[in-house]
Amino acid sequence: MREPLQEFQGDNYERPNQSWICGLSDEGAPCPVGPGRRGRCPGATACHPARDGDRWVCNRSRARGGLCETGPSPEGECCHNYQCAPLRSMRSRRGRFVFGCALATLGGLCLLFSSAWRNEALAPGELSVQHAQLLERSDSTRRCASCHAAGDQTLGQWIQHAVNNNLAQPSQTELCLECHQKQIAKHEAMWAHNIDPLVLLADSPPPTPFQRHLDPTQELACSTCHREHHGARHDLTLMSDNACQACHQKQYHSFATDHPEFEAWPTRRRTQIAFDHGAHQLKHYPKEKQEFTCTTCHVQDRDGAFQRTLDYEATCGKCHDSKIEASWDTGIALFALPMIDSETLRAAGHDIGQWPEQASEEFDGPLPPITKLLLAADERAATALATLGADFDFFDVDPDDPSQLQAAGEIVWATKRLLHDVSVQGQAALRTRLETVLNRQLSKQEFSALTARLSPENLAVMTDHWLTRLPAEIANRTEEMPASNRPEAPDQDRETARQRVAAGGWLHDETTLSIRYRPTGHADPWVTAWIDVMTEATTGRYAKITKPLLKQMMAPTAAGLCGSCHSVDRTSINDPSGDPNDDRCVVQWFAKHVDDEPSSFTTFSHAPHLTQAQLADCQACHQINSLANVMATYVGDSPVEFENGFQPLTKQSCAECHTPRAAGDSCMQCHRYHVAPGSAGRQTP
Known part of the structure; x- marks a missing residue:
């Protein structure tokens, strides 16, 4: 329906936009003209009389009452004059009220924003x-x-913020990091998951035309997930599944239906300690008539989240102590004089000077790895080692090969120079050569462990007994001088020397013409210190020499049997996010510990699970794979190439309890947002 049309004679023309109205409006008969723009009454008349012949007639409209009884004056003027005090219109009064309220509010806000509180x-x-x-x-x-x-x-x-963005600095995230920079590096804080955006971009599948795709390089502020001012009991770390799904392409409805299988999780690398659970369960423990239980070696840590591995003395020593003791029964050689065919060398023009008669028949025997490491600091010896190979044995020297004979002769003289330096300078000679190989200074603690109180008396046996003309030969290799006439100390047989250092220490072996160290037991500081030095030297200019030497010292059958349990990892493989040129090796002396692991996307606590009766036995989840060839894993130095000794975990075993109405299936129960650098390669978000 439509409203009826207005009649020009029966309706007034309202002007609601004007600020003033006639003052006679309250009496019901406002003038037709109305007040001016400034609110002044113009003094209007009811009509403008019309002339009809020689008379004036009233011209008042029907809407204003029609023709008046009095009519106009003889001069043609209307006899009804309107005079009033104009009033403000309703719109004007409302506007003034609103403006006043706004002005008062603005003034109040100015006072508020300028106050101390x-x-x-x-x-x-x-x-x-x-x-x-x-x-x-x-x-x-x-x-x-x-x-x-x-x-x-x-x-x-505050007002200038509209035109000056610099006033908004530092950002809220930067202020958060003033306190939290120890947990998260500043340059990584706004990266998604604290991972280099280029790494995430490389791992992200290419977007399809009908699939949403978020730019991994887009920075995320802390307040995107951590919302403050929600009360004292509000959990700042709490995130809903919907918050996770705001970025992740694949939509999950529940853990049971949409979560992928665990596959190799949580095992992303071989264990740091070489241990075959299947062989110990089926072979070694039954042989020793011992019960195989997980709690023999593993216990909960302080908060129950991590299953800690006990130390060697509590777990392995009972069976392995005797084997380790037997492996170094005669000690570990620091220096040794191998069998040298001095006549063949002399005939080839390589006079080696004095060499003990009992070691001068033919080429045979290796130099100790530690001796070779010290020889690497001698440039001429390093060249000779490169010719024969760092892991060479004098037995392999070909008497018919002039280059090998020359290298063998150079190594003999380099060995004599080393022994002379040690006999004259003592421990200082060892420090000088080691610092040359490592290209750094040794700390007091490091050098103390490497020498193990090696005394000058221990070293004097070389020049007192075996190489009496060594000082003169080094002074002038071309001049032969008579040997010293000082009396020689009586020889010790091997058993007597071993018994004198039964608790560990230095001895000299007249049979092998060597100075040896007898370790004090498992984890002997001298043994581990030399292995660590050898490991550190596997990078740099002497790497080609030291890598084979480290392999010798860490062989499963080497003295101490260190390599039978302690794995050697190559750094560039162990840390995909690290420097690819860093090709160092690292000896894993200890089992995995929770403090050693960088935070990854997945977190798990044993504590709430072990309270369940059906999960009290570790093998409810961790089932041993007795067919796995675990020990073959440790032949190489790549920690990520291995055969798992346990059957893979299944999602179904977790889904039985982790439902929305039971243990819960929220993303944040098992996954964390903030991870350490390098975690992208360990677990995909």
Whole structure:
């Protein structure tokens, strides 16, 4: 329906946009002209009389009452004059009221924003208890500025934010990192998952035309996930599954239906200690008539989240101590004089000077790996080692090969120079050569472990007994001088020398013409110190020499049997995010510990699971794969190429309890957002 049309004679023309109305409106008969723009009455008449012949007639409209009885004056003027005090229109009065309220509000806000207690009044809600405790003793005027750049700015500066972005610096995320930079590096804080965006971009599948795709290089502020001012009991780390799905392409409805299988998780690398659970369960423990239980070696840590491996003495020593003791029964050689065919060398023009008669018949025997490491600091010896190979044995020297004879002769003289330096300078000679190989200075603690109180008396046997003309030969290799006439000490047989250092220490073996160290037991500091030095030297200019030497010292059958349990990892493989040129080797002396592991995407705690009766036995989840050839894994130095000694975990075993109505199936129960660098390669988000 439509409203009826207005009749020009029966309706007034309202002007609601005008600020003034006639003052006679309250009496019901306003004038037809109305007040001016400034609210002044023009003094209008009811009509403008019309001339009809020689007379004036009333021209008042029907809407204003029609023809009046009096009519116009003889001069043609209307006898009804309107005079009033104009009134403001309803629209004008409302506008003035609203403007006044707005002005009062603005003034009140200016007073509020300029006051000392403005921050208390403007706070959107209570802080979480963690942040509230930290800021409780802060000045109230500075409390907001701890997290917001505008917290201590003036009202004028707030207004300037519209045109000056610099006033918004530092950002809220940067202020968060003033306290949290120890947990998260500043340059990584706004990366998704704290992972290099280029790494995420490389791991992300290419987008399809009908699939949403978020740019991994887009920075994310802390407040995207961590929302403050929701009360003291609010959990800042709590994230809903929907928050995760805001970025991740694949949509999950529940753990049981959409989560992928675990595949190789949690085993992303071989264990640091070489241990075959299947062989110990089926072979070694039954042979020793021992019960194979997980708790023999593994116990919960302080908070129950991690199953800690006990130390050697509590787990392995009972069976392995005797084998280790037998492996170094005669000690580990520091220096040794091998069998040298001095006549063949002399005939080839390589006079080696004095050499003990009992070691001068033919080429035979190796130099100790430690001796070869020290020889590497001698440039001429390093060249000779490169010719024969760092792991050479004098038995392999070909008497018919001039180059090998020359290299063998050079190594003999280099060995004699080394022994002379040690006999004259003592431990200082060892320090000088080791620092040359490592290209750094040794600390006092390091050098103390490497020498194990090696005394000058231990070293004097070389020049007193075996190479009496060594000082003169080194002084002038071309001049033969008579040997010293000092009396020789009586020889010790091997058994007597071993018994004198039964608790560990230095001895010299007249049979093998060697100075040896007898370790004190498992994890002997001298043994581990030399292996660590050898390991460190596997990078740099002497790498080609030291890598074969480390392999010798870490062979499963070498003295100490260190390599039978302690794996050697190559750094560039172990850390995909590291420097690919860093090709060092690292000896794993200890089993995995939770503090050694960088935070990854997946987290798990044993504590709530072991309270379940059906999970009290570890093998309810960790089932041993007795067919796996675990020990073959440790032949190489790649920790990520291995055969798992356990059957893979199944998603179904977790889904039985982890449902929304039972143990829960939220993403954040098992996954963390913030991870350490390098975690992208260990577990895909």
